[in-house]
Amino acid sequence: MNKVISDFDINIHGLEDKNYEYQFEGSNSFFEHYDQDIVEGGNFRVKLILEKTTTLLRLRFDIDADLRLVCDRSLEEFTENFKIQETHIYKYGETAQEMSDEMEVIPFGTPKINVADLISDYILLAVPMKNLHPRFRTEDDEDEDGILVYVDPNAEKPETDTSTDPRWAALLNLKNLEEQ
Template identity: 30%
Template sequence: MRDLKEFNIPFIGLKQGSHLFEYEIDNKFFEAFNFEEFHNSKINISLDFVKKSSLFELTFSAKGVVNVDCDTSLEPYDQEIDGSFSMIVKFGSEYNDDNDEILIIPHEDYQINVGQFIYELIILSVPSKKVHPKVLDGTMDSEALKKLKELQIGNENPIEKEETIDPRWDKLKDLRITEKNT
């Protein structure tokens, strides 16, 4: 990942209080992370950066659309995303991002790059199973869906099913088990 300088926030010159940063994200942003699953993207990020005397509170909000392939039909569609994420940034002796909600940066740092946090927010806001809306409402007409219906278990014709039974198993139907009273 190359350095995304436009996502650097030089906090050393900021006054205490709330500051709003806004970013427009497109596919060029994802190229920096070598992420190529989105055909197109247009996402607005809003970052509420609250500077306090000994820490920062960051609240990220993402709203927009990414064009992705449906996992079922492989057809591209626009997936709306809407997500938010909050974290606290504290100062310490060395960088530590072991906790998802608390980031510790060295005392000598004078800026923070929020690009990685924006990337993670967007990726986690996209559903893990991406399904085209037309697949959900049953109006999708694609070759992939037709093939899936053909291969679906339980879609067999009962007449064909009887014809495919091995005749050796039919002999077992003739056996009757009788219970003995003891």
């Protein structure tokens, strides 16, 4: 396993039933390890509260990330801050399996877990699909679909036909007769 990723190991074998706090940090080398095109780089800090009981491990992540992103409009790099809070549960069972996005089963006697993939997933899912440099953002950006951004002043305007198609006029006459 890569040294960068092994720094996110948590030894769970022999832990008593109580809460534990862990601190993790990551930088560009963390994002380079994962083959993704969403984040160019950045730094993050994770405060992790691990709640150990006899039947499960509940992990509460509090992530503060400064990520370098590329603007979809200008292709300029910019830094954006993200505050992420997520919870993941590991239940003890006979065989390892993923129950849902928030819950996994791990075999009894598992010596350690690695939270690097979870942290990566939480960070990547927090990044919006459309990245705009802060200078392009306005309050109206929430619903920008359908807004015409550029109008060609030399474009010809379409002609509008003011006459009514005789077929529509006949249907309109039928409608008027029904109403009477």
